[in-house]
Amino acid sequence: MQQIPLRTLSTTTAVGGKIHVRLTEGRFQNLRRLISGPLLLIYFALVWVQVDGRSWLLFDFEARRILLFGLDLAWHDLPLLAGLMIAGSTLLFFAAVGWGRVWCGFACPQSIWTWLFIRIETLTEGRAALRRKQEKQPLTGTRVLRRIAKHALWLLAAFVTAFTFTGYFVPARELSQQLLALQPDIATVGWLVTMTALTYLNAGLAREKVCTHMCPYSRFQGVMFDADTRTVTYDAARGEPRRTTGSSNGDAGDCVNCDLCVQVCPTGIDIRDGLQYECIDCGACIDACDKVMEKIGKPKGLIAFKSENQLQNKPSKLLRPRLLGYFSVLLITTGAVAFGFSQRSALVLEVLRDRGAIVQHNSRGEICNSYQLKLEAVDPSLSSVELSLRGPQGLYLNGPATLWLGDQGSHSQGYQLCSRNDSLPPRVDITFVAQAGDVRVEKASTFLQLAR
Numbered sequence: 415m416q417q418i419p420l421r422t423l424s425t426t427t428a429v430g431g432k433i434h435v436r437l438t439e440g441r442f443q444n445l446r447r448l449i450s451g452p453l454l455l456i457y458f459a460l461v462w463v464q465v466d467g468r469s470w471l472l473f474d475f476e477a478r479r480i481l482l483f484g485l486d487l488a489w490h491d492l493p494l495l496a497g498l499m500i501a502g503s504t505l506l507f508f509a510a511v512g513w514g515r516v517w518c519g520f521a522c523p524q525s526i527w528t529w530l531f532i533r534i535e536t537l538t539e540g541r542a543a544l545r546r547k548q549e550k551q552p553l554t555g556t557r558v559l560r561r562i563a564k565h566a567l568w569l570l571a572a573f574v575t576a577f578t579f580t581g582y583f584v585p586a587r588e589l590s591q592q593l594l595a596l597q598p599d600i601a602t603v604g605w606l607v608t609m610t611a612l613t614y615l616n617a618g619l620a621r622e623k624v625c626t627h628m629c630p631y632s633r634f635q636g637v638m639f640d641a642d643t644r645t646v647t648y649d650a651a652r653g654e655p656r657r658t659t660g661s662s663n664g665d666a667g668d669c670v671n672c673d674l675c676v677q678v679c680p681t682g683i684d685i686r687d688g689l690q691y692e693c694i695d696c697g698a699c700i701d702a703c704d705k706v707m708e709k710i711g712k713p714k715g716l717i718a719f720k721s722e723n724q725l726q727n728k729p730s731k732l733l734r735p736r737l738l739g740y741f742s743v744l745l746i747t748t749g750a751v752a753f754g755f756s757q758r759s760a761l762v763l764e765v766l767r768d769r770g771a772i773v774q775h776n777s778r779g780e781i782c783n784s785y786q787l788k789l790e791a792v793d794p795s796l797s798s799v800e801l802s803l804r805g806p807q808g809l810y811l812n813g814p815a816t817l818w819l820g821d822q823g824s825h826s827q828g829y830q831l832c833s834r835n836d837s838l839p840p841r842v843d844i845t846f847v848a849q850a851g852d853v854r855v856e857k858a859s860t861f862l863q864l865a866r
């Protein structure tokens with residue numbers, strides 16, 4: 415399938431200086447609000463949600479525990495989280511093949527926070543046109559005060575973001591108590607300062623540079639797109655040659671060259687120059703242009719989510735093998751992760767043989783093997799575990815029959831397994847059995863008696 419080549423083009427507003435983004439309204443801005451509003455609400459609210467006195471979502475590195483929406487995950491469940499991330503990436507690829515960088519434009523935290531910071535900037539320093547004009551004028555006392563207000567609000571927003579983020583690692587209530595008592599630990603202070611600085615820099619100062627220079631996704635999007643991918647596109651056949659605003663030249667295209675599509679672009683590009691890696695498919699230029707078309711009595715959609723084939727009036731299928739392939743991979747990875755979660759046991763038993771001295775002799779001359787048993791309870795109500803062995807007659811286990819898991823919910827214990835049975839073969843299959851209440855787990859291993 416033919417790939418659309420990416421071009422890096424000079425832009426009208428992104429060169430040498432700050433981009434003052436003009437805010438616009440329209441269906442894509444509404445859609446973004448519809449997506450980003452609930453996401454922001456979830457991000458800021460979820461950190462406070464507790465069920466039975468425990469956080470609903472918490473990555474507790476100290477206790478080596480992850481509380482995931484009511485599920486208790488232990489360290490050995492990390493592959494399941496990795497699986498979730500793989501499923502999430504597949505969803506991202508699926509969306510990219512179908513509709514370009516819609517993730518970037520509508521749901522990426524960098525975009526959501528950048529729009530939030532742009533709104534604060536508009537609130538404190540005025541609209542984009544005014545800011546652009548004032549940039550060429552000398553600073554006045556009022557403008558200094560407005561600028562201070564902007565940075566103060568940015569820092570406040572960055573701190574609240576950082577506090578919330580840290581609250582997913584240290585319970586938010588505990589964290590707020592530490593801060594109110596002015597006794598935060600040094601690691602917490604480190605997290606708060608780093609995250610505040612990163613949010614302030616990324617959403618306030620770096621903005622589109624993160625999307626265009628730092629995010630790897632923008633670089634490999636060309637590989638994902640094909641001639642049927644719907645991306646934000648300018649219909650040059652309809653728009654060119656451009657006319658000046660108000661002109662009624664019959665030969666001219668529909669573009670009145672008002673530049674509004676450039677002024678509203680958060681990455682400062684001119685979509686009329688063609689597909690560019692800087693475009694995050696946010697749809698702001700579509701909304702701005704649709705309004706212009708409405709005003710001059712032309713059909714909307716001079717800029718629209720269209721594929722290359724659609725622009726050339728060729729048949730263009732959204733549902734095509736490539737998209738369906740990604741959808742199948744998405745179903746498979748999601749199914750595999752769901753199966754992994756359904757197979758989790760409340761108790762995990764690991765058995766490690768002593769590789770240093772596989773066969774030993776005890777004081778009675780019996781052949782023994784050493785094992786290290788590690789127990790980890792995912793369910794914190796499991797505190798004591800009965801340990802037993804299933805195997806041929808004559809084998810017996812040296813070590814405690816009951817293990818206490820303690821506050822950490824885990825315990826590691828060395829055992830020696832010895833044989834009183836002279837007629838056993840050189841290699842015997844055995845099973846360690848751990849029972850905690852109704853929960854029972856078994857782990858197969860071997861007993862070796864190579865020399866006698």
Ligand code: SF4
Pocket residue numbers: 653668669670671672673674675676686702703706716717
């Ligand atoms: S907003 Fe539409 S009409 Fe105005 S310059 Fe852009 S493409 Fe042309």
Ligand code: SF4
Pocket residue numbers: 646675678679680681682683684685692693694695696697698699700
């Ligand atoms: S060109 Fe349009 S869709 Fe792309 S980033 Fe700019 S405003 Fe958003």
